[in-house]
Amino acid sequence: MRTQVAIIGAGPSGLLLGQLLASAGIANVIIERQNGEHVLSRIRAGILEQVCIDLLDEAGVGARMHREGLVHQGFDLLVGGERHRIDLHGLTGGKTVMVYGQTELTRDLMDARAAQNLPTFYEASEVQVSDFDTAQPRVRWRCGGQAHELRCDFIAGCDGFHGVCRASAPRGAIREYEKVYPFGWLGLLADTPPVHHELIYVNSPRGFALCSQRSTTRSRYYLQVPLTERVEDWTDEAFWQELRLRLDGPAREHLVTGPSIEKSIAPLRSFVTEPMRFGRMFLAGDAAHIVPPTGAKGLNLAATDVKYLFNALREYYAEGSEAGLDAYSERALARVWRAERFSWWFTQLMHRFPDDGPIVEKFQRAELDYLLHSEAGLRTIAENYVGLPLDFGAHAGRG
Ligand code: FAS
Ligand code: PHB
Numbered sequence: 001m002r003t004q005v006a007i008i009g010a011g012p013s014g015l016l017l018g019q020l021l022a023s024a025g026i027a028n029v030i031i032e033r034q035n036g037e038h039v040l041s042r043i044r045a046g047i048l049e050q051v052c053i054d055l056l057d058e059a060g061v062g063a064r065m066h067r068e069g070l071v072h073q074g075f076d077l078l079v080g081g082e083r084h085r086i087d088l089h090g091l092t093g094g095k096t097v098m099v100y101g102q103t104e105l106t107r108d109l110m111d112a113r114a115a116q117n118l119p120t121f122y123e124a125s126e127v128q129v130s131d132f133d134t135a136q137p138r139v140r141w142r143c144g145g146q147a148h149e150l151r152c153d154f155i156a157g158c159d160g161f162h163g164v165c166r167a168s169a170p171r172g173a174i175r176e177y178e179k180v181y182p183f184g185w186l187g188l189l190a191d192t193p194p195v196h197h198e199l200i201y202v203n204s205p206r207g208f209a210l211c212s213q214r215s216t217t218r219s220r221y222y223l224q225v226p227l228t229e230r231v232e233d234w235t236d237e238a239f240w241q242e243l244r245l246r247l248d249g250p251a252r253e254h255l256v257t258g259p260s261i262e263k264s265i266a267p268l269r270s271f272v273t274e275p276m277r278f279g280r281m282f283l284a285g286d287a288a289h290i291v292p293p294t295g296a297k298g299l300n301l302a303a304t305d306v307k308y309l310f311n312a313l314r315e316y317y318a319e320g321s322e323a324g325l326d327a328y329s330e331r332a333l334a335r336v337w338r339a340e341r342f343s344w345w346f347t348q349l350m351h352r353f354p355d356d357g358p359i360v361e362k363f364q365r366a367e368l369d370y371l372l373h374s375e376a377g378l379r380t381i382a383e384n385y386v387g388l389p390l391d392f393g394a395h396a397g398r399g
Helices: 012-023 037-040 050-058 065-066 102-115 236-244 249-254 298-319 323-350 358-372 374-387
Strands: 003-009 028-031 071-072 076-077 083-085 098-101 123-131 139-144 146-150 154-157 174-191 200-204 206-211 219-225 260-275 282-283
Touching: 003 012, 003 102, 003 123, 012 028, 012 050, 012 102, 012 298, 037 102, 050 298, 065 102, 076 358, 123 154, 174 236, 200 236, 200 323, 206 236, 236 260, 260 323, 282 323, 298 323, 323 358, 323 374, 358 374
Parallel strands: 003 028, 003 154, 076 200, 154 282
Antiparallel strands: 071 098, 076 083, 123 139, 139 146, 174 219, 174 260, 200 206, 206 219
16 A cells, blocks of 8 residues: 555544645545544543634634634633633734634544545554655554555654654654653533633642633533542542632532533643654654643644644645755744743643642742733733744744
8 A cells, every 4th residue: 555644643633634635635544543432532622722723724624613612712810719811812912712622623524534535544553653764654554454554755643642653763863851740630521501601720729720611511620639549539529529619709609510421630741752753754743742731732732733744745745845844843843842831831830739838839829920910921821822823933033
């Protein structure tokens, strides 16, 4: 079997890249370890930046997102029992974000790929990538009891944090940066109306909490929990009880509880791989980097990686130029590190770090107090949250 681009992984990165390549007439095959239902069962991101929205439109899959997504012009920070609204729209010259679950976005991409009958192998096992240091990279896997081999021009490693592509990069050619946080997020999804029309990020003495949503009838909540916690130890009632203790009066009053339809604990880490290219293999999305979800950056970073990689591949096939491919890693990493920095900073600001001692708690409160009473402070939160412009820093030659 032969194709132009072999994509490993059918999460948002792989599916979005596949749609964009197909729209440009570039042949691609997706090889995915799980089945489609499993991919859709993972409850993850909820906030889309404009860059991600535009890319989904460019891929021709934005219709339902515009119909069902919720445009948000701000969010609340609840700190020391006081609510502060971050006016994204006012502080960023009119920018907003959209609430539209990653599950729905992935479903839209899966449906579009199936409608075009594009080659996709689900439930692939023993996936191996090789020869990406030659002009004929190779992918091998087993599916339905049969061995498969695919020759291609390029491999797109869209196989997430635990994938095979980054693991296959030559050890001497890769540098990894990692910070693991001393807590996780216990998430709960319920078919209950959201507690507020916008998100509420909470820094409470009992720990971080987040009140998010998927629609006007489906809510998503998170609680900071120690890494020792197990999801099976948390009944729905225990979750709601703890959430109430972290909220303020108005939120407690409006909170509608109900049975969970999903509950899980996600670990938090900052992680970056440098470079994001190894010969003719390119890493995109969680395969290359992970952010703590506090800044709602994970999915949005994956989208900008895909944008850079798609533009580079389109340029290669249309003009025979390798300029975009050669610039991919540096261009993507410049944006990745800015989002990593914001996600780390916002996590440090909004969570409790009991092991860091009372003075760090005082620093944290003083920083929040400054930020929330300063136009510059509010603007720095807002412009990073909506997503920095794609050419940010380029004028200053910082690339
Ligand atoms: P993904 O991990 O989504 O997809 C990779 C795909 O590759 C998977 O389908 C996997 O099955 C497949 N794969 C893996 N190994 C393979 C192999 N060897 N062969 C073939 N296929 C293979 N981001 C936010 O913005 N907000 C959030 O609240 C948030 N919560 C998260 C919670 C969790 C538990 C996790 C893990 C991530 C969360 N994220 C969040 C980040 C998340 O949304 C990612 O950024 C997003 O899924 C990135 O998409 P992909 O790069 O496609 O990676
Ligand atoms: C979510 O709705 O899952 C969500 C929203 C904002 C975040 C993280 C997760 O910062």
